[in-house]
Amino acid sequence: MGEVVSKDLKTAPDVTIIGAGIIGICSALSLLEKGVSVRIIDRNPPGSGASHGNAGIISPWSLIPQSLPGTWKNIPRWVLDPDGPVSFKFAHLFRTLPWAVQFIKNMTENDTRRISDAMEILTSGSVELYRHHLAGTGHEDLVADSYYVHAFRQSERANINGLDYRIRREKGADITKVDAGELSDLEPDLSKEFKAALIIKGQARAISPGKIGEVLSQKAMRMGAEFLQEDVKDIRKVDDEMWEIFTNNGAYKSPKVLVASGVWSTNLLKSFGYKLPLIAERGYHVQFPKASAQLNHSVMDVDRKIVGSSMSEGLRVAGTSEFASIDAPPNRRRFESLKKLAKRMVPSIEFEDTIEWMGHRPSFPDNIPVLGELPDHKGLYGAFGHSHYGLMMAPKSGHIIANMMVGEHSNLDLSVFAADRFK
Ligand SMILES: Cc1cc2nc3c(=O)[nH]c(=O)nc-3n(C[C@H](O)[C@H](O)[C@H](O)COP(=O)(O)OP(=O)(O)OC[C@H]3O[C@@H](n4cnc5c(N)ncnc54)[C@H](O)[C@@H]3O)c2cc1C
Numbered sequence: 001m002g003e004v005v006s007k008d009l010k011t012a013p014d015v016t017i018i019g020a021g022i023i024g025i026c027s028a029l030s031l032l033e034k035g036v037s038v039r040i041i042d043r044n045p046p047g048s049g050a051s052h053g054n055a056g057i058i059s060p061w062s063l064i065p066q067s068l069p070g071t072w073k074n075i076p077r078w079v080l081d082p083d084g085p086v087s088f089k090f091a092h093l094f095r096t097l098p099w100a101v102q103f104i105k106n107m108t109e110n111d112t113r114r115i116s117d118a119m120e121i122l123t124s125g126s127v128e129l130y131r132h133h134l135a136g137t138g139h140e141d142l143v144a145d146s147y148y149v150h151a152f153r154q155s156e157r158a159n160i161n162g163l164d165y166r167i168r169r170e171k172g173a174d175i176t177k178v179d180a181g182e183l184s185d186l187e188p189d190l191s192k193e194f195k196a197a198l199i200i201k202g203q204a205r206a207i208s209p210g211k212i213g214e215v216l217s218q219k220a221m222r223m224g225a226e227f228l229q230e231d232v233k234d235i236r237k238v239d240d241e242m243w244e245i246f247t248n249n250g251a252y253k254s255p256k257v258l259v260a261s262g263v264w265s266t267n268l269l270k271s272f273g274y275k276l277p278l279i280a281e282r283g284y285h286v287q288f289p290k291a292s293a294q295l296n297h298s299v300m301d302v303d304r305k306i307v308g309s310s311m312s313e314g315l316r317v318a319g320t321s322e323f324a325s326i327d328a329p330p331n332r333r334r335f336e337s338l339k340k341l342a343k344r345m346v347p348s349i350e351f352e353d354t355i356e357w358m359g360h361r362p363s364f365p366d367n368i369p370v371l372g373e374l375p376d377h378k379g380l381y382g383a384f385g386h387s388h389y390g391l392m393m394a395p396k397s398g399h400i401i402a403n404m405m406v407g408e409h410s411n412l413d414l415s416v417f418a419a420d421r422f423k
Pocket of ligand 1: 018019020021022023024041042043044045047048049050051052053054055056057058230231232233260261262263264265268282283284285318319320359360361362383384385386387388389390391392393
């Protein structure tokens with residue numbers, strides 16, 4: 001790296017957050033509420049990464065990991081099906097293997113319950129916290145009450161006693177099974193192929209995930225946060241009290257740094273020697289801006305593992321777990337497949353002016369993020385790895401990391417989020 005000028009030494013904020021995705025933004029809001037001064041650095045506009053393109057589910061009851069017992073049996077069928085929910089880039093297969101082994105090891109009932117307990121810490125209260133953050137912005141309607149409708153083509157597969165629904169119900173979820181007629185009343189534009197659904201109540205959905213990021217980052221700035229649109233190249237320790245953050249535009253000092261850079265977080269931490277199994281689980285969405293068809297709730301086609309939701313920008317259908325390198329271009333076949341599946345899900349959908357998007361879920365094999373101070377590096381914190389659930393977990397993650405960064409004690413066992421669990 002060439003010579004860089006260290007800026008703003010006198011005005012170094014208490015905390016510099018690297019990443020203005022929904023995790024960085026919510027962390028900033030919780031820190032600002034505690035009177036902590038914050039600088040956020042992102043090479044892109046706030047909220048434009050994975051936090052922009054997701055399916056918009058904000059669900060206290062999405063506390064079930066992807067690694068359910070027995071899921072491994074479905075993986076070969078999913079991978080071989082060109083429209084299946086999982087795809088691998090062959091060249092990337094060997095790099096994904098160690099992650100996949102750890103993921104599969106978690107497919108026991110004990111691990112599912114352990115992970116679910118950890119997820120519950122981050123999903124509980126998420127709807128209320130979003131409403132708290134949105135209050136006073138004039139955009140309170142960006143989070144709407146919603147059910148999460150899990151729709152099945154074969155009624156007998158809608159099993160309310162399956163482990164995933166059983167755990168939800170044990171934790172207090174209100175879930176009912178409906179038949180094809182009741183489903184049609186609830187979601188008239190949904191395909192009549194669906195013969196039953198499990199309805200998870202007490203949820204919310206984002207009317208525009210990207211707009212939530214935009215509105216909340218503007219709120220953070222009104223509360224005093226500084227935003228720099230720069231590319232962070234390196235983080236170095238100055239001494240026990242200070243860190244230095246090097247960007248394409250200079251260097252900035254700060255006593256505490258929070259790495260909330262989504263799937264790119266481990267790139268920034270490479271020089272510290274951490275071995276964190278974070279991968280890019282790439283997902284896609286197709287948005288139908290001219291769709292007259294409406295979905296009244298978040299709806300999952302459980303057979304195809306895609307989720308549809310009507311948003312302010314149109315009807316969005318999202319899904320796919322693609323294991324490929326971060327930098328690989330989007331796979332056109334996935335867009336075509338998603339359009340085909342969307343049409344089967346909502347037959348009256350119109351394809352005019354369709355918008356296509358691909359983004360990166362930052363995924364650990366246990367589906368739980370890293371939250372907290374990183375081992376052996378005082379003042380360096382991480383909040384990343386929220387996998388399939390970052391939108392819903394963001395406000396609570398922000399709340400928890402802010403408490404940690406100001407040294408507030410928690411009665412919860414937060415060791416489940418420690419980075420050294422992967423040793
Ligand atoms: C198809 C799909 C559907 C999904 N559906 C849902 C859902 O319905 N509900 C849900 O809860 N979750 C969902 N998710 C997951 C959720 O979107 C993510 O978990 C979440 O957005 C992660 O947020 P983040 O802030 O960690 O990462 P990001 O939003 O990716 O933000 C990271 C930011 O860091 C910045 N950055 C990285 N490196 C640097 C650097 N060196 N310098 C400067 N800036 C940097 C990036 O530019 C980016 O803005 C979905 C994901 C996908 C892909």
